[in-house]
Amino acid sequence: MKPELIEVNPLGVKTIKVKRLETNCLIASFHFHELCELVWIERSYGKRIVGDNIGNFEDNDLVLMGPDLPHIWQNDNNFLSEEKNKVKSTVIYFPPDFLSGLTDDQNTLTTIHDLIRKAERGLKFYGNTNREVTRILTKLPQKKGVEKIVSFLRAIEVLSLSNEYEYLASVTFKNPYDEKDTNRINKVYQFLMQNFQRDINLKEVADLCNMTTNSFCRFFKDRAQKSLTQFVNEIRIGHACKLLQNAEYSISEVCYASGYNNLTNFNKFFKQITGMKPSQYRGHLNARLKGNDA
Numbered sequence: 180m181k182p183e184l185i186e187v188n189p190l191g192v193k194t195i196k197v198k199r200l201e202t203n204c205l206i207a208s209f210h211f212h213e214l215c216e217l218v219w220i221e222r223s224y225g226k227r228i229v230g231d232n233i234g235n236f237e238d239n240d241l242v243l244m245g246p247d248l249p250h251i252w253q254n255d256n257n258f259l260s261e262e263k264n265k266v267k268s269t270v271i272y273f274p275p276d277f278l279s280g281l282t283d284d285q286n287t288l289t290t291i292h293d294l295i296r297k298a299e300r301g302l303k304f305y306g307n308t309n310r311e312v313t314r315i316l317t318k319l320p321q322k323k324g325v326e327k328i329v330s331f332l333r334a335i336e337v338l339s340l341s342n343e344y345e346y347l348a349s350v351t352f353k354n355p356y357d358e359k360d361t362n363r364i365n366k367v368y369q370f371l372m373q374n375f376q377r378d379i380n381l382k383e384v385a386d387l388c389n390m391t392t393n394s395f396c397r398f399f400k401d402r403a404q405k406s407l408t409q410f411v412n413e414i415r416i417g418h419a420c421k422l423l424q425n426a427e428y429s430i431s432e433v434c435y436a437s438g439y440n441n442l443t444n445f446n447k448f449f450k451q452i453t454g455m456k457p458s459q460y461r462g463h464l465n466a467r468l469k470g471n472d473a
Contacts, residue, residue, distance in 0.1 A: 230348025245299035301347030
């Protein structure tokens, strides 16, 4: 898969583009473009990278990204191995100044500009905001003309007034990539997301970029804004957090399924990244679930 610096001028400065995906898997490359992008994963699961954030996605994942924010969604191997699994997703592209041309109301413009500014780091929406917007997006691909625009504006209004979101990329993240960099880093990210559950040799990763190990380490840290070791650990611990939601897995099983060879290292990196031990994290999840059921 060749990574893309997507050219978006043909879409026009007054246009939104709605893309509906129903396929066996998410086939994408690490890329960025000058459009804003609203992504709703109706059905699928796997890993996503937005800027310098590494996380999981699952059913009803809803993310808004501003222009020039690098990103990739990739299905987990488990998803790909199950023939019955199908991806359902809706993606909306729109220019950041699209909404500015529709009104002169200063309060509305301020609210919209604030949303786009925050989306420069990527925003994941949850709660009632997620439910309300996804209800709109369910019907959006079938709408035409003015009806499509009106529904899109309603979704943006809900997002712009919401406080039910979390930032993805860090506050210090700035896009460091050019097209050549993206080609190299895409190979690395694809490889790491597919192979994090086994021991990874630095040389085999450096070879993907035709670099020496020392050159690659400098290149990777400069572009990813973290070391290769930190990056791999964040993928593994993110995967462990997902597995811990399933009470059938013991913590030991989660440890080995996430790519660690012993519990000591697993516990150390889990606490370093999440701020709590795996058992505390599972307890926190259970308490939250009980609170939602109450």
